[in-house]
Amino acid sequence: MDTETKIIGRCPVCGGNVVKTCKGYRCENNTGEDGKCGLFINGVIGNRKMADAEVAELLEKRSILLDGFATKEWKTFPTVLVMAADGSINMESVVAHCPRCGGEIRVGAKAFNCSNYRQEGSPCDFVIWRNIAGHLMTLDEVREICADGVTSHEVEMFGENGSVYRRKLGLSPDKLKVIKV
Ligand SMILES: [Zn+2]
Ligand SMILES: [Zn+2]
Structure with a gap:
């Protein structure tokens, strides 16, 4: 059986393809081995489901302004997701x-x-x-x-x-x- 992957964008850490998985978005070079790329973007951030187009923009621009994040008490708030050089993601208001x-x-x-x-x-x-x-x-x-x-x-x-x-x-x-x- 051929395996197909859905490519969302280019990994800003290593240049590989970022593909959609059941849990989120993973760089194809993120194989779990030491020294390889560690990029992984959760499919749900701050109680908010990420859309493919939003992840694509985050990969390209390293930051994106989004609404609809929610606290544990389900109070919603907007924030900017910012991708650091190592591919980790932080919220910055x-x-x-x-x-x-x-x-x-x-x-x-x-x-x-x-x-x-x-x-x-x-x-x-x-x-x-x-x-x-x-x-x-x-x-x-x-x-x-x-x-x-x-x-x-x-x-x-x-x-x-x-x-x-x-x-x-x-x-x-x-x-x-x-x-x-
Ligand atoms: Zn990568
Ligand atoms: Zn002022």
Whole structure:
């Protein structure tokens, strides 16, 4: 009998094929022998089932922002899965540094918020909504705005009447929010 495998992507550790298995996603060179590649991605991470396309993006970009992870108490949360050089995966909620106060920008259900929003004396209200006029902000775009003040490209947005328009997004002059520039 011929065996078939479903190739999901390329292993960022050794360059081999990553195939789908009953338990998750394994590098074809992950044979359990010492010195071979150890890459294995669980099919369920944080009580959330991974989709093939999500694993493919994680393998290609080394990070992916996803919603729907759940705590033991089934409280859902978004996070960024980040693949380390050895192929292990960590959850990271911090995606950038605040352009206003230097605090940590964390991903939340509706927005990327500054970690200093409750700081006594000088709370920071900086926020980037995850959905801006119908455009879902990507990690790259959030990082560009925080580091450079503006996205490197125009994004597609939508008016109330269904019109489509493209603009760059950048910091407002007071660095409190994101505006179309
Ligand atoms: Zn590998
Ligand atoms: Zn801040």
